[in-house]
Amino acid sequence: MRIEAERLTYIYGPGLPWEKRALDDLSLRIEEGEFVGLVGETGSGKSTLVQLLNGILRPTSGRVLLDGVDLTDRRKPVWKARLQVGLVFQFPESQLFAETVAEDIAFGPRNLGLDRQEVSKRVEESLLKVGLEPALFRQRSPFTLSGGEKRLVAIAGILAMCPRVLIVDEVTAGLDPRGKRDILTRIKLLHRNERTTVIMVSHDMDEIASLVERVVVLKGGRICRQGQTTEVFSDEESLAGCGIRLPTIPQILSSLGRAGWRLPVSIFDVQEAARLIAQECHRGAV
Amino acid sequence: MALSDVVTLGQYIPGNSLLHRLDPRTKFLAAITLTILLFFVTKITGYFFFLVILLSVVAASGISLRFLLRGLRPILFLILFTFVVQAFFSQEGNVILQWGFLAIRDAGLWKAFFMSIRLTLLVLVTTLLTLVTSPIDLTDGLDRLFSFLHVLRVPVHEIAMMMTIALRFIPTLLDETDTIVKAQISRGAPLDRGNIFRRLRGFVAVLIPLFVSAFRRADELAQAMEARCYRGGEGRTRMRAMVLHWTDLWAALAALALGLATLSINWLAVP
Numbered sequence: 001m002r003i004e005a006e007r008l009t010y011i012y013g014p015g016l017p018w019e020k021r022a023l024d025d026l027s028l029r030i031e032e033g034e035f036v037g038l039v040g041e042t043g044s045g046k047s048t049l050v051q052l053l054n055g056i057l058r059p060t061s062g063r064v065l066l067d068g069v070d071l072t073d074r075r076k077p078v079w080k081a082r083l084q085v086g087l088v089f090q091f092p093e094s095q096l097f098a099e100t101v102a103e104d105i106a107f108g109p110r111n112l113g114l115d116r117q118e119v120s121k122r123v124e125e126s127l128l129k130v131g132l133e134p135a136l137f138r139q140r141s142p143f144t145l146s147g148g149e150k151r152l153v154a155i156a157g158i159l160a161m162c163p164r165v166l167i168v169d170e171v172t173a174g175l176d177p178r179g180k181r182d183i184l185t186r187i188k189l190l191h192r193n194e195r196t197t198v199i200m201v202s203h204d205m206d207e208i209a210s211l212v213e214r215v216v217v218l219k220g221g222r223i224c225r226q227g228q229t230t231e232v233f234s235d236e237e238s239l240a241g242c243g244i245r246l247p248t249i250p251q252i253l254s255s256l257g258r259a260g261w262r263l264p265v266s267i268f269d270v271q272e273a274a275r276l277i278a279q280e281c282h283r284g285a286v
Numbered sequence: 287m288a289l290s291d292v293v294t295l296g297q298y299i300p301g302n303s304l305l306h307r308l309d310p311r312t313k314f315l316a317a318i319t320l321t322i323l324l325f326f327v328t329k330i331t332g333y334f335f336f337l338v339i340l341l342s343v344v345a346a347s348g349i350s351l352r353f354l355l356r357g358l359r360p361i362l363f364l365i366l367f368t369f370v371v372q373a374f375f376s377q378e379g380n381v382i383l384q385w386g387f388l389a390i391r392d393a394g395l396w397k398a399f400f401m402s403i404r405l406t407l408l409v410l411v412t413t414l415l416t417l418v419t420s421p422i423d424l425t426d427g428l429d430r431l432f433s434f435l436h437v438l439r440v441p442v443h444e445i446a447m448m449m450t451i452a453l454r455f456i457p458t459l460l461d462e463t464d465t466i467v468k469a470q471i472s473r474g475a476p477l478d479r480g481n482i483f484r485r486l487r488g489f490v491a492v493l494i495p496l497f498v499s500a501f502r503r504a505d506e507l508a509q510a511m512e513a514r515c516y517r518g519g520e521g522r523t524r525m526r527a528m529v530l531h532w533t534d535l536w537a538a539l540a541a542l543a544l545g546l547a548t549l550s551i552n553w554l555a556v557p
Contacts, residue, residue: 017299017353056468079479087472094462095469097494107491111474143498157473 443519
């Protein structure tokens with residue numbers, strides 16, 4: 001499913017002492033099956049943008065099109081179209097409410113008006129998609145799970161709606177390294193196996209660099225830079241202008257470069273970087 | 287629009303005007319005096335004089351009038367209701383409009399008008415008080431002001447602390463509600479469509495997470511307070527000591543003088 005944002009502007013509290021223009025005439029196009037990373041400093045408008053993309057906020061001006069359907073149209077009931085964009089909020093585990101994991105995941109599909117069989121099928125499927133064994137988790141209370149498991153259940157609750165676009169906002173924040181790895185692996189698989197379009201918002205450049213194909217950098221409610229991941233993360237200066245630092249490995253490679261080593265910058269894999277450094281070392285020695 | 291933009295209850299706008307700097311006790315007593323006074327004003331001249339005083343105080347505080355008037359929005363219905371009830375059900379005076387068994391009388395209309403003005407001014411005075419006094423200052427002030435009740439074994443400090451905490455968490459919980467509502471709507475919860483019963487049922491999915499997080503917050507706060515050896519008001523000193531300045535005395539005298547002036551004008555005026 002293709003998402004287009006056309007000249008989006010969003011203003012918080014218009015006319016109040018704390019009026020804030022969160023997005024400023026922003027246009028963006030994301031094609032079916034893409035994996036896009038959305039980065040930017042705090043307050044650059046990332047969270048506002050993703051809430052506009054799934055229609056939960058209405059823009060002050062501009063349009064959001066899902067395969068050509070206008071989400072901001074007030075005349076047509078667009079709530080079903082909207083639900084094709086699944087948005088996983090920051091700390092999504094705070095939305096869990098039902099007595100059992102299965103009940104909670106079933107909330108979305110039931111709201112879609114699906115019959116009982118379809119609902120229970122979707123509950124099983126989405127538990128499997130996030131890597132939780134249905135037999136072990138189905139009947140447990142969501143409040144007895146660990147932090148990482150809660151978050152996976154919350155994500156399963158979104159996946160059960162079968163969204164064609166999945167947006168995740170700071171999905172690994174506050175998790176331990178293992179929980180982070182689990183979630184990122186699951187998202188990568190979803191993108192690869194189901195061709196789901198994924199938009200990932202994150203502060204962690206390493207996370208972004210290791211997963212996404214295209215990066216969009218926001219600053220002050222506008223797009224500051226966008227392009228292929230390798231391309232964006234090879235230009236340290238223009239990134240710094242957008243208030244973003246390079247991922248860890250490119251940072252090291254770039255420092256080595258300044259010290260006279262001849263190395264490419266946009267390498268995100270530890271093994272690959274090590275191999276190149278060793279090669280350069282060897283060349284220097286000879 | 288975020289919920290916290292709509293609800294202005296207990297909202298405080300930081301500033302550095304004379305009004306902001308006054309001791310919370312002075313402001314509280316002045317506001318109480320003025321509201322009590324309002325019940326003794328009976329003539330239009332009196333109300334007019336009161337309004338002029340109020341507007342000059344607002345001007346001195348640097349709060350925009352538009353913002354102050356926003357505080358009226360939640361009780362607009364109450365004011366209208368009072369007006370309608372007074373206008374239609376008063377039995378005094380001459381009938382000026384008859385419609386079936388409903389009649390509007392001239393004295394009733396005047397009374398309705400006065401009641402609405404009184405209510406509006408009451409709300410404006412209290413809104414102004416909360417706009418120029420931070421909730422913490424206000425409850426601290428109340429704590430000190432009523433500490434004499436301690437003799438009667440009223441847990442004044444504890445009550446003030448509870449008020450402080452409650453006020454402190456209003457914006458936090460509003461933001462949280464906002465997020466949860468959005469999250470559940472994103473899962474297709476019928477909160478923004480369908481009939482009222484469908485919507486209400488959808489709110490279970492909002493209330494439960496909200497309660498869970500409120501309890502968690504309460505627990506964390508209690509731990510944080512215990513970790514800092516909080517044990518109630520007994521022998522507790524303050525970081526920001528409240529000291530009455532000369533300006534407080536002048537402000538109190540000014541409030542008193544203006545109050546008396548309003549009353550005398552009200553007595554002397556003809557209509």
